[in-house]
Amino acid sequence: MSTTKRTSKELTQCLEGNDPSLTKLLIHLSTGDCPYRNNKNFMKYDTITVQNNTEFINLGKSIGNNTQLKRIAFCRCNRRTPGAATTRQFINGFKCNESINDIAFASRIDFSQGLGLQLMNFYKSNNKSLRNIYIETGDLRNGGYRAIVNTLRECNSMICIRLRQCGITGKGMGGIVSAIKNKCNNNLRVIRLTKNPIGSRGCSHLAEVLHNPKTKLVELGLSDCHLNDNSIKILAKSLKKNNKLRHLLIDRNPDITRIGNSRMSKLLCNKSSINATYNSNHTIKCIASDNQRVRATRNFRKSLLLNGSSNKNSVAKNKILRCHEHLSMEPFFEWDLKVLPIAIHWLETARGNLLDGTVGNIDARKLSAIYEFARMMPLFFVPAPPKQGKKRKHSMMTRSRKKAV
Numbered sequence: 001m002s003t004t005k006r007t008s009k010e011l012t013q014c015l016e017g018n019d020p021s022l023t024k025l026l027i028h029l030s031t032g033d034c035p036y037r038n039n040k041n042f043m044k045y046d047t048i049t050v051q052n053n054t055e056f057i058n059l060g061k062s063i064g065n066n067t068q069l070k071r072i073a074f075c076r077c078n079r080r081t082p083g084a085a086t087t088r089q090f091i092n093g094f095k096c097n098e099s100i101n102d103i104a105f106a107s108r109i110d111f112s113q114g115l116g117l118q119l120m121n122f123y124k125s126n127n128k129s130l131r132n133i134y135i136e137t138g139d140l141r142n143g144g145y146r147a148i149v150n151t152l153r154e155c156n157s158m159i160c161i162r163l164r165q166c167g168i169t170g171k172g173m174g175g176i177v178s179a180i181k182n183k184c185n186n187n188l189r190v191i192r193l194t195k196n197p198i199g200s201r202g203c204s205h206l207a208e209v210l211h212n213p214k215t216k217l218v219e220l221g222l223s224d225c226h227l228n229d230n231s232i233k234i235l236a237k238s239l240k241k242n243n244k245l246r247h248l249l250i251d252r253n254p255d256i257t258r259i260g261n262s263r264m265s266k267l268l269c270n271k272s273s274i275n276a277t278y279n280s281n282h283t284i285k286c287i288a289s290d291n292q293r294v295r296a297t298r299n300f301r302k303s304l305l306l307n308g309s310s311n312k313n314s315v316a317k318n319k320i321l322r323c324h325e326h327l328s329m330e331p332f333f334e335w336d337l338k339v340l341p342i343a344i345h346w347l348e349t350a351r352g353n354l355l356d357g358t359v360g361n362i363d364a365r366k367l368s369a370i371y372e373f374a375r376m377m378p379l380f381f382v383p384a385p386p387k388q389g390k391k392r393k394h395s396m397m398t399r400s401r402k403k404a405v
Helices: 009-017 052-066 084-093 114-125 144-154 170-180 200-209 228-236 256-268 272-278 298-307 311-323 331-335 342-349 364-375 389-402
Strands: 026-030 045-047 071-075 104-106 132-136 161-166 190-192 219-221 245-247
Touching: 009 045, 009 052, 052 084, 084 114, 104 114, 114 144, 132 144, 144 170, 161 311, 190 256, 228 256, 256 298, 272 311, 298 311, 311 342, 331 364, 342 364
Parallel strands: 026 045, 026 071, 071 104, 104 132, 132 161, 161 190, 190 219, 219 245
Antiparallel strands: none
16 A cells, blocks of 8 residues: 555556555545545545546456456445446456455445446356455345345355445345355355344344354444344344354444343353353453443453453353352262362362452362362261271280290
8 A cells, every 4th residue: 555645647557557556446436535535444545536437447447457456445436327338348347357356335336237236246257256345325225135145145255244334124134144154154254234224133134144053253243233132132042152253243232221231241151050151152252343332241341351362261260260259069079089189170270371360269269179078078088097906916916926935
């Protein structure tokens, strides 16, 4: 990326010259300044403003011959939409490119016709090219939604899907999930659906992805998606055995109350028993995007902080020690003293992996464990008195020897 802003003419020359410094390009198809130039998603992009159809056609040819571009974005296409013939010529040049694997659309681009539809059809037929797709305020009406779903279904190398403020409802999530659920076995890592009213119905569809033991999804963004306590209940149930997801972004959903937060807290650290605590989710470490805050209890925040550690065995031990002041040995009595050394060793290893300074005194817990076994099995701890028969036998043998002498 260049350190200074280059003009459209300079960028066109860089594009034609295959300049390695030009890897991210934002194409602005309207006159005037591009409103997305300073958008955080496009701030590092170089911007070319296209003034007429001829420039647009030539730009397609230049992109097709370029091997350095990695990411490309289009904005304000609805304000100055190229005609069908112009779009077709641009696509004919663009489709020769083999280096671009990240594409973005902004400002209500229509995917039912024109440039949006043509690009989706191109990537649908070249299903190994597209890895990242970002659509902001996209117009998915009149068949545009179907074009997106069909492309997602065919793109087998997809890593990141971001659909922001596209009007996707809970019913619409069914089609998207059916298109991507098989991708979770491959490369798909990130799904962000910010500002889409998917609600609880949409969460039910997403639960199919989260519940899949082969999923590789590490981030699910559901900020401002009309979630409520029932939505959290659905998500928490699907995440009980999920050990991949790291970020579950649920901020800016005001209908999530203390009940929903309590369910999330229980997912991260179930205090009902030691086994339940051990089997809790130890991977989710973030629930809010950017610097947003979610109303959460102190224990909820503490569990998120502990989950930030990469050593999940240490995370489980710390949660157990923090939530269970007394570790009952009663379930192990049936194995006599065989378990006691194991329990002592477990506490010793926990001492060396403390992530939380409030877990309590390890030495006191060791003594407590020993005491429980001693109280239940006193004969294993109190030495038996010597047998009197052996002592008398020894005395009689001594006297007989004295007589013989």
